[in-house]
Amino acid sequence: MRKKFLVGLILGLVLVAWSFSQTKSKDPAVIEVKPAKLTPLKKEALTWLEGHFSELAELNRKIWEFAEIAMEEYKSSALLADYLEKNGFLVQRGVAGMPTAFVAVYGTGKPVIGILAEYDALPGLSQDTVPYKKPLVKGQPGHGCGHNIFGVASTAAAVALKEVMAKNNLAGTxxxxxxxxxxxxxxxxxxxxxxLFNDLDACIQWHPSSRNGVSLGSSNALNQFEVEFFGKTAHAAGDPWHGRSALDAIELTNVGLNYLREHLKPTARLHYVITDGGLAPNVVPDYARAWYYVRDADRESVEEDYRRVLDIIEGAAKMTGTTYKVHFISGVYNLLPNQAGCEVVYSNLLLVGPPSFDEKEEEFAREIQKNLGLEPKGLDRKIQPLRKPGRSWGGGSTDVADVSWITPTTTLGIACKPLGTPGHHWSTVACGGMSIGHKAMLTAGKVMALTGLDFLTKPEILKKMRAEWLEKTKGKPYRSPLPPDLKPPVKPKPVEK
Ligand SMILES: [Zn+2]
Incomplete structure (x- = not known):
């Protein structure tokens, strides 16, 4: 009898524990996705990527070393374009009036699958591959957003896809x-x-992260511009009544903007820097310049906020007796996530698994965390659950968003920096140029190549993605946030020293 009672008790306890674990994992925000199946085609793509790992890691290291900032990526873009050309892609360089932009094409006909590659660095973030702050060359750029890994992983995925397509006579571009x-x-x-993105059936892209996962979150839409004010100079003490201060105009603009904040939606974000505010306090500045960002949750809100900002600038010019010129730099949309596509990416991430970081790499990451006063948790070795999007509040902006309004676009994040470390930071540069970055690149390349194969071979996926995209965009055509006559801010090729 006693034995029976004990067995019953244990069974009961197990049942309670099981049901508790079940209720715990049933987070209503988590989307359940099964791992993708390893098909012979996917196996081929993975084998190609693994077989070319050292070659790809070398590309990653080179772009990391080039560390070229926006519009100066002459060597980085040429390296990737050459690699794609060598691997059978037809490359068109200098597209959209930008010498460092290119499109590499393989295959013909439908479906047309796009993959995005980025490769620009950030100013002032030069850093050696050591777990403490040590610039390679002080004041020089560094890959603080991991775009070296971004560019190479995307290129790797494209070439792996091409290899499988060529061997198996797969249709598509x-x-x-x-x-x-x-x-x-x-x-x-x-x-x-x-x-350039108009003929795509879908677009795949990713971003280096501290976590492995797929996000259905959005990003902020934005307008950025500079304003120049022109006044009249005078002796600041002798005859200031003859002067009209351009700096006053900027200061009054900023006062106006800071009052405006109260009457914008809580999703709005305004920020600015004064890039030229005069030269000496005893000279009334006849010239001043400032740079502004206007962000909000969607394009329409940004445009509305921006109109009000322009009114304030005009008011400031009137108050100060100055004139002004607004120079629009660029604008972007908010990111439109595509759940149908992201679920496919996630299923392939589950199949591929997180990067296989070893103890040495974990130690490197923990060392960085200790040096930053963070908990030494190391690197993300798990895959984060796929969550339904929460309420978007604040956050950065990306030009990937514009692509997402032209074609269904997927997301992916792969860990290539320690947990909890900030973005645009030396710690990302440190990890991106060594084995942590190389391994993240391989994982991202694998997940994107496998996703590409699903998109190429399963038309029902593309159909579902398109239907969701049409519902979200309500069939509105993409309208560029850029004025039609605005030219890209091209920088000349730097002369080799
Ligand atoms: Zn970035």
Whole structure:
């Protein structure tokens, strides 16, 4: 009897524990997705990527070393374009009026699958591959957003796809877009205005992250511009009544903007820097310049906020007796996530698994965390659950968003920096140029190549993605945020020293 009672008790406890674990994992925000199946075609893509790992890691290291900032990515874009050409892609360089933008094409006919590659660095973030802050060359750029890994992983995925397509006579077209100047939110917007993404059935892209996962979140739409004020100089003490201060105009603009905040939606974000505010306090500045960002949850809101900002600028000019010129730099949309496509990416991430970081790499990551006063949790070795999008509040902007309003676009994040470390930071540069970055690149390349194969071979997926995209865009055609006559801010090729 006693034995029976004990067995019953244990069974009961197990049942309670099981049901508890069941209720715990049933987070209503989590979307359940099964891992994708490893098909012979997918196996071929993975084998190609693994077999070319050292060659791809070398490309990653080279772009990391080039560390070229927005619109100066001459060597980085040429390296990727040459690699794609060598691997059977037809490359068109200098597209959309930007010498460092290119499109590499393989195959013919439908479906047309796009893959985005970025490769611009950030100013002032030069850093060695050590777990403490140590610039390679002080004040020089570094890959603080991991775009070296971004560019190479996307290129790797494109070439792996091409290999499988060629061997198996798969129909369709792969287009790898070499997109410059993401950090200044320029490249893809000008490429979009040119119509380069118009024939895509879907677009695949990713971003280096501290976590492995797929996000259904959005990003902020944005307008950025500079304003110049022109006044009249005078002795600031002798005869200031003859002067008209351009700096006053900027200060009054900013006062106006800071009052405006109260009457914008809570989703709006305004920020500015004064890039030229005069030269000496005893001279009334006849020239001043400032740079502004206006962000909000969607394009319409940004346009409305922007109109009000322009009114304030005009008011400031009237108050100060100055004149002004607004120079529009660029504008982007908010990112439109595509759940149907993202679920396919996620299923392939589950199949591929997170990057296989070893103890040495974990130690490197923990060392960085300790040096930053963070909990030494190391790197993300799990896959984060796929969550339904929450309420979007604040956040950055990306020009990937413009592509997402032209064609269904997927997302992916792969860990290539320690958990909890900030973005646009030396720690990303440190990890991106060594094995942590190389391994993240391989994982991202694999997930995107497998997703590409699903898109090429399963038309029902593309159909579902398109239907969702049509519902979200309500069939509205993409309208470029750029004025039609605005030229891309091209920088000349630097002279080799
Ligand atoms: Zn980035």
């Amino acid at each position: 792969i287009k790898l877009f070499g997109c410059p100047a993401e950090e200044t939110l320029v490249g893809k917007v000008f490429m979009a205005r040119e119509g």
